[in-house]
Amino acid sequence: MKTQATRVGSVSDHRSTADSELGAKVVSQPAPSPHAGGQPILSARGVRKIYRTGSHDVEALRGVDLDIGAGELMMVMGPSGNGKTTLLNCLSGLDEIDEGTVHVDGEEIHSMADAKRTQHRAERMGFVFQSFNLIPVFSAIENVEIPLLVGGATAKVARVKARDMLDRVGLGDRGGHRPTELSGGEQQRVAIARALVSEPAIVWADEPTGNLDSHTAEAVLELLGEVHDAGQTLVIVTHDRSIGARGQRLVQVRDGSIAYDGPPTILENA
């Protein structure tokens, strides 16, 4: 774990000491309760999300309350179509909500104007999706640079940091390659590098291994594990029990509500 931490650990180098401490605390706790870890980095209350389609409305989130502690590794599980992705989108501010509040670092993100929320997202969040969503006309390194450039870094600084980050995900020598020239696992690693490079407070991963074979998936999960070990807050949506079991905390979503919130040990019993 020490070696792993050195590989990805410097992710937290630039973080505030408070964050690092929090992270360290979380890691040190063997089975944290939902609200452990002191102050939650994200706090959602009564979040409702209704998809309005022509004929009928789908209530995808039915008043969700959820706190995410800094440095937590949270797994979100549930059957397909029950609202996992919706939950992620609404908590991260990618999507609008119909009712409720979501505070991140004490700020309510849904009352922000789009521009402000976008900027907030750029500073505080990273995303990894099932399909890797790399920009096909950018090389791997250029993809990784994007969040840095969005954050206002100069081209030179961005290049250096992006190269570092690619190194850390083991793709240091593939920086010049286009996404189409990389395997699925490699593409997802680039995507993870991209999600992490700006050192966001929370990384959201929606079925990050869904498009990968089990072997490649394992490598990606290991990488995410390292990220977490380094103190990063990580929310991973998955429908795979074996992946769910790796978290510190498990949230199960059923029909738009949180059906379970606690240690992932229940997965072993089932």
Next chain:
Amino acid sequence: MVILIVISLILLAVPLHDLVRRPTFRRLAIRNVLRRKTEAAIVVLGAALGTAIITAAFITGNSFDQSIRNIAKTDLGPIDIGVEIEDATEVAQVRDAVVGDGLPGTDGVLSSVSIGTSVVHPDAPGGQRAEPQSRITEFDIDEARDFGGRPDDTGLAGVEAIGEGETVIVQRLARTLDAEVGDQLTVFAYGQEIPLTVTAITPTRGLMGSAEMVVVPGTIEGVLATAGPGAADARPPSGTVLISNNGGIFDGANGSDAIVDEVVDRVEAFDGVEVGPWKQELIEDAEATGTELSTLFTGIGSFSVIAGILLLVNLFVMLAEERKTEMGMLRAVGLKRNHLTRSFVLEGAAYAALSAVVGAIGGIAVGWGIVQATQSIFADDDGVLDFTLAIRPETLVVGGLVGFVIAGVTAWLTSLRISGLNIISAIRDLPNPRSASRRLRSLVAGVAGVALGVLLTVIGYGNPVAVLLMMGPPIALLSAITLISRFLPRRPVVLVLAGLALVYGATVFQVFPEQMEDGDIEVFVVMGVVLTAAAVAIVTALDKFWGRMISASGGALAPRLALAYPLNRLFRTGLLLGMFSLVIFTMTFITALDGTFSGQGPTFARDLAGGYDMQVRSNPANPITVEDLEGQPGVERVATIQRGFPELRPAGTPEEDSEGWAIAGINDAFLEGGVPLLTERDPAYGSDVAAYEAVLADPSLIIVNTFLGGDDGGPDSGSDIEPGDQLILRDPVSARETEMTVAGVYGGDFVFFGSFASAEAVQTHLDISFPSRHLVKVADGLDAQEVAADLTGRFIANGGDAETFTDAVNEEVQAQSGFFSLMRGYLGLGLLIGIAGLAVVMVRAVRERRRQIGMLRAMGVTSPTVRGAFLAESGFIALQGIIIGVALGLVTSWSVITSSDSFGDEELSFTVPWLALVLIVAIPLVAVIASTVVPAMRAASIRPAAALRIAD
């Protein structure tokens, strides 16, 4: 037409078969068309514009043809053949000789005598009205009415015979004079005033169109009898025997040749008689002019059409890329490659067919616009040609078919290319792998291209065929790229070979001046394609340069995104660039020519004027004399010109090669104060003046205009006639021929001097003894224009018309400029294709990249940045295309203007029309960006959550 129908049927055969017999293809194609209705509509519209452009070119030709043919109705009617008789007193005898015991194949022979006059309506309702250039004609109205057997065609149906002092006038003249039946008109001829009362006004048709004012026979003789001594210097009355062939106005002209031969035999005994198949010549002229204009507009339009083809290819490639995955799936589930092609072809055929119909109809609108514009440009010109829109059904069919064939063939070829995709790479959305067979195919294509290029070059050089020589070397060079880049790095190979092609295209007129001489508009079209293709190849090979520029520019994301997409799809980008640069190239070229000509106006006037300020024309039957003019205030000096209308041809060529070309007989006074500038002269003369002096001294010397002997319209229409050449000058009346030696060549002739010879030479060679023009120098300090206006007003009775050289040149330059503007407007349609095309491409791009945009937004890229990236992307492509086009256009026009004698031997100094260029750059750029605003806004408003969800 038959060929077009056959090709169309071949193109349609497979799609039609599939449409009826293959429900799967049919469903696939129809669904695909309907899937994106707006875009399908724009694709159809883009292709339809091309068709409209072609159709409009044909319609313009039709309209000219038809308008000139209309003259057959308005000014000839039943007249098919005219026998002109110099000595009007012989008219009756000639008529008898022509009729003899009956002239087979004809249904009417009529004799007439006429003189040029000016006519005034002193009591017109709004004050005096005048027509300085009219005529009175004598013939027997009763006889004339039945001439040719159809009174309606003569214009004289229902018109009663007239008596002395009475006249029947044609409507056209009545309108000018604001005259009605019963009004009193005054006609001026041979220094006398003849009062005439209007007894009838006839439609502008048939005999009346050319007769203008009919008077009772004997009137002219009476005028001559009482004329003063001055009448001896005026042109005597001319007699004409008019012949109507069997048949109607148009079909009657067909039998003219045999009848002309017969008539020529019958009038052999008379001197000074010229027999001409007037109607036939007019119809041939109409057809030639119509075809010429069709060709010109088709040529200019083909730039736009090629742009349209590039757009179609681009859209098809995009279409294929968008459907790559699903096409891969279809292939995987067992659809053969050939089936894929056919479903594409079916779709393409649907677009092509629809666009052909829409385009042909749109062509009417465009044609109408051209006709309107042309009419207003040439409205000042005498108003002889009443230019009206003429649409022939077969024109629409041909235009539509041409459009269909072009779009159809494009669809076929693109489909063949894109269906050759690899299943796996298609499903995984990867680029096609470089297979061995692919390499082999490109090798074969490269070798074939080089061979073809070399072959075309050899043929083009040897024969010579300008257009082949223009395309041969570039084809070879560009084909060689694929071959040589097997062994050497591609980028430098492209830069060198495409660079060579570019240089060749831009300098071919200097390198092969002789071989390129006989080229026509198609040479310019090929040149445009060659230059833009080479330039686009170079620019796309410079993509690395842009990459470096971005890196150097810092981290701004919008420009980075804006450049990344175009630079990663070089084929598609190349098509877009080609589309823009081709049209802009042509626009710039035309604008530069326009600017150069317009800017040269004062120079042209100075070069032509010699020692005079204006020319004064008058009615030959009532001419202004030198003494009249010299007595006028402000007139310092007068020179008289004896004009003649001989035919000229180089010695040793057959008589058919003769060209009718006016000649100006000059005297000592002409040389005073300067002479029209010579562009070439016999080295025997030390100066231009010396050459003119020699011409005055030696009646066998002639100075010709640079356009004599050139074929008009081509890129190189300058003549081959050089000082020292021998020309045959033929008098068409007496058929007498005289050999002349060219002493010099002069440039732009804006007042129709024609050639120059001594007055004595013109009199002896052409039997002309009356002056017809004067040149006037105004006293220092006076405004030539004011003096000219003054003189025109003063000599109304003589049909006086004074025009300064400056005005004459300006009028011509303006008309030319107007024509250039028309061409630009017409090309603007091509630009429309480019702008609409780029807009569609951007709309498609937004959809293609939805998910990527969603991801960018998730990463915190703001929506203004997304919008900016799209605007910058289209702006970048357009600007690149525009810059390529402008640069090529300037270089080429500079090269053509300064080095070739395409525009005569006149020395032209190249003028860059800066303002116009700014517009050429700014308007399309703004239009492109404006048309990208909608897709860019759409991209910016993409919600990340929704976009990222699609097909997850």
